[in-house]
Amino acid sequence: MTDVTVDPAEVMTALTDVSPELMWEFGPSPRGHALTITAEWNDANRALARAVINAAPELPRWEFFEVRRPEANPDLAADFFSQRFREPLTLTSIGAVVGRSGRVDLVGHGTGSEQALADQVLKVASLILGEAVERDWIGFIDGAPTAKAGLLKRLSGKSATAFDPAAFAEDFRAAIAKAKSELPEQPYAELSLDEREVSLFKAKGLHDAHPRADLLTFAVASKQYGHAALSRERFSSACHSIHGEWFLYVRILRTEHTPFDDVGDRGIIEENLHAALSKEALGGVVGAGHGRGAVYIDLAVTDVPRAIAQITQTLSGHTYTNTATIHFMDQVLQSLVLPAAQTSPKPN
Incomplete structure (x- = not known):
């Protein structure tokens, strides 16, 4: 048997002919493999991404999606974050509150600049919650730098608190529930x-x-x-x-x-x-x-x-x-x- 190695990037170059702005991502699925083709935050391309997915053939052991799904195991979010974005996760917590426009505003706490923390909040929140929730519910994002981990350790005798993905997901779901509770009960x-x-x-x-x-x-x-x-x-x-x-x-x-x-x-x-x-x-x-x-x-x-x-x-x-x-x-x-x-x- 001939061992044939296929580079996914070469296979997906055909997507560039449809639109260079569409993004793709391979991953596992309960059926075997998953392919996501998404417009990400370019809302104008959502219909195009959906059309590409709708044109996909029925293939055994494959599933196709137009949005990135939430991470099945949130506890692995930090590892996946580091692997995907090639940077360590410096967040220690993310606060989630209902903003005045009905979306859920997020504030990231940890080491680094305000902008760096805000960037990490959006990335890790999308990993944990999935792209559909990200699009519909994430509002204003900010970063709130804390003391550096080394200083914290010297002052308290303890290491900086590790980010808890499950706790963040629970807080975000609670914020959505609160937002919905304030909406009209009747159509x-x-x-x-x-x-x-x-x-x-x-x-x-x-x-x-x-x-x-x-x-x-x-x-x-x-x-x-x-x-x-x-x-x-x-x-x-x-x-x-x-x-x-x-x-x-x-x-x-x-x-x-x-x-x-x-x-x-x-x-x-x-x-x-x-x-x-x-x-x-x-x-x-x-x-x-x-x-x-x-x-x-x-x-x-x-x-x-x-x-x-x-x-x-x-x-x-x-x-x-x-x-x-x-x-x-x-x-x-x-x-x-x-x-x-x-x-x-x-x-x-």
């Missing part, structure tokens, strides 16, 4: 516009690159959603609904013919959209805002295609219809803009 389709509490944000100093840079005021039913919508952080619907809702907003230009100088004019559209969507249990209004150049109405929807059809039908036939567009909140979908005046089938 927005079941929340009355007249009876809900509303928080008012004054949108000051939004970055010019923000998709709603002209926003002046923003009234929402959830403070976490409001902070997330106004921040420049990645947005994940999973952080704002326990009912599988997706978040989007309708943008309508303020023109000479539709100036929306009276907030009540926007309110009528909110009521119409909420009534049409909630009647079919497709979603409801989350909040709304006034900008210098446009007004915005935020929605949470379940069945996205049917909800879009219902939205376009509800907005059709008005003076403002041709200036109205539908935008998605999730980072991977932010480049997708739909005209509200498009021809849409009547929802079932």
Whole structure:
């Protein structure tokens, strides 16, 4: 028998022809082998990575994934970290708290600079939690350097505390549970516009690159959603609904013919959209805002295609219809803009 050694890098060079930005990784799986092809943090390539995985053939003893899975044995995370990134793990602990935008903020403690610790936090957290949780839930990351291990040892007579991956994973899951406990217990389709509490944000100093840079005021039913919508952080619907809702907003230009100088004019559209969507249990209004150049109405929807059809039908036939567009909140979908005046089938 001829012994043939195959270099995986040579095999995967074909992926460069698809996109040089897609990343790949071989590893074990319960079936034998695993191949992950991922867009990593390049959200625009997620659909491409999924398409490549969907095109994979059925092969015995192989599994294919579009995200890196969590490490099966968290206790080995430090060893895997050192092997993968060619550096020692200097973290001693990672604190996990729910941030104001609904994501879980992390602070890494250990030896090294703030930036070096923050970099290690992201790497080791992704190893332990998996890439799907990383994308959806990890928020702001910071590093908090402590005294060097040698000084700690001299002062206390003990060595620096070793990083505990299992404890970190438990803390992170607890933070997600806390974040979810603060979300609406009912889907927005079941929340009355007249009876809900509303928080008012004054949108000051939004970055010019923000998709709603002209926003002046923003009234929402959830403070976490409001902070997330106004921040420049990645947005994940999973952080704002326990009912599988997706978040989007309708943008309508303020023109000479539709100036929306009276907030009540926007309110009528909110009521119409909420009534049409909630009647079919497709979603409801989350909040709304006034900008210098446009007004915005935020929605949470379940069945996205049917909800879009219902939205376009509800907005059709008005003076403002041709200036109205539908935008998605999730980072991977932010480049997708739909005209509200498009021809849409009547929802079932």
